[in-house]
Amino acid sequence: METVLLFIVGILVVVVGLVLSIGLHEIGHLVPAKRFGVKVGQYMIGFGPTIWSRRKGETEYGFKAIPLGGYISMSGMFPPQKTAEVGVDAVESRGRTSTTSLFGTLTQDAREASAETVSAGEEERTFYRLAVPKRIVIMLGGPVMNLLIAIVLFGVVLCGFGTQQLSTTVGSVSECVLPATSTATSCPAGATRAPGAAAGLTAGDKILSIDGTRITSWNQSTRIIQKASGKSLSFVVERRGQKTTLAVTPIKTLPYVTDANGNVVTDSAGKKETEQVGFVGIGSAYERVQQPVSAVLPAVGSNIAGVATLIVHLPERLVNVGQAVFGGGTREANGPVSVVGVGIMAGQIASTDSVPIVDRVSYLVSLLASLNIALFVFNLVPLMPLDGGHVAGAIIEGCAGSSPSCSGVAIRVRSISRRPCRSPWP
Known part of the structure; x- marks a missing residue:
């Protein structure tokens, strides 16, 4: 219930x-x-x-x-x-x-x-x-209001709630080492024990330094481990308020090489490529980090670019949605979502017990921020009866009345639409 x-x-x-x-x-x-x-x-x-x-x-x-x-x-x-x-x-x-x-x-x-x-x-x-x-001021007033709302909401999310980031705290420790092709979900008999577990690393350990190098990010510790296959490393961790030193020896592994999108890279013969890296068998815990105010506008800009790209490719995406619905295909994860779909997404995230309440509230606020970005961008499309259509019409009329070079544009518009160039609206 x-x-x-x-x-x-x-x-x-x-x-x-x-x-x-x-x-x-x-x-x-x-x-x-x-x-x-x-x-x-x-x-x-x-x-x-x-x-x-x-x-x-x-x-x-x-x-x-x-x-x-x-x-x-x-x-x-x-x-x-x-x-x-x-x-x-x-x-x-x-x-x-x-x-x-x-x-x-x-x-x-x-x-x-x-x-x-x-x-x-x-x-x-x-x-x-x-x-x-x-x-123009009147017609832009609406979209600009949505933009301001989005900026405020993104500010609440980024500067108030913060964002989930990898921390320097160990979140998980693998018990054994399995090959990349393995589908096992538990350690089979005779499997090699993972170096992290063998050295005594446990979830909750905060890595302070590795071989004398102060650790400030999880990616930094990963780079050190990957370059030290077969070499004993001195881990200094903080465990329940006490510093502990552990000797950890990464083992050599041959994982698949992946590109920036996470896809496995293949060579000219179609064979999956591997690389030799050190492996300890630990994963990072996530922590919520509040962002500076300077991060708000770049986040808003990135969201605007994403919505604009979606609108540009909307006809193609709608075809894909139709094929998925009526042709039995798979719907694209980043395809267009209706208002009803957004509501269902909000309901699902709000009712997910495994997600902390702070994360759920943050998600709902960011969802509303994204909706306002969508309203901002969509209303700027220069087509009637959208606000952008009225703005475009006013610009054409103003340009036609003040510049001979623009008058030619207005005349061409008139010849196509059979309307007076002074009246760019329906």
Whole structure:
């Protein structure tokens, strides 16, 4: 029963965190819009039927039934079409522009819906009448808010909780030495005892020095051991507060050579390559280490790059997901995950008893940070109706109005879309 409750708690944490992130995203649009005098009719979290709302001033604030998005309704989001265009996509009919293409129909519907939000005498408070820089500020306000949320959450994870790293403390000691091809899970009779166990090393020993060299990282001790096959090494360890000196002699082993991705390297003949290294048979314990503030922005940048790469390859990844679901293939571990999938992941990690509570909380916070990075990057995609599409349209319009070289770009856009270059929105 407790596991089920923890699973539900994990899902709720992500749902509430996502709703708050969306709400703050829309506030990122709302505040500058009001600051610049644009009339905002609605501020809504979610889609579908309204379950609660309250009007304050000229704006209705509320929640809708499906908490998977949000919006603010600004007056005059799309500019009206000044003149009817006679051509392939539009003909004049009864004083209204009718269209013969699906895109043209959607464009006209968007213009008409936008016109309904403009009250008589308040034409100057419309979004499309703002200067280009102000429109860009409004549309970037949402994604920037998600970026700031992600920076704060990554700061909490890295500087508050810290990250798991290899320590200089022995976490495990192998009892015997088995060949690389062995699949045994226990020591068979007659197996050679591992040097670490034979020398008396135990889990919990903190390695202070090896042969007089002070040990500051696990990788440092590994390099010393690998280069000392057959040579007796003096280990100084701290055990229950007392220093102990042990003589450990690494034995020669021939493990497979692996590349940076952990794949076994083969030679020209297809044979797996091996290398001679010293082996003691000990593994490191992990410890949580708080990171400096300077580590936050690189982590955010790395996450942004990962999401951007995922979006660029999204069509290919979606095909792979479809093949895995309907073709019986294996789904890629790093493929796209739906909001439902993220919720399930959160529930699973929250209900995993073998993971310390601190690690579970840290994971959920980092998951919310990654969701905000995804919202930030996705909304910057320069396609309508995303924020990036409005920004791109404003830039094209501003460029067309101030630079002859950019006017050519705007003219080409017009010739392709059959829309006025002054109106880069649907």
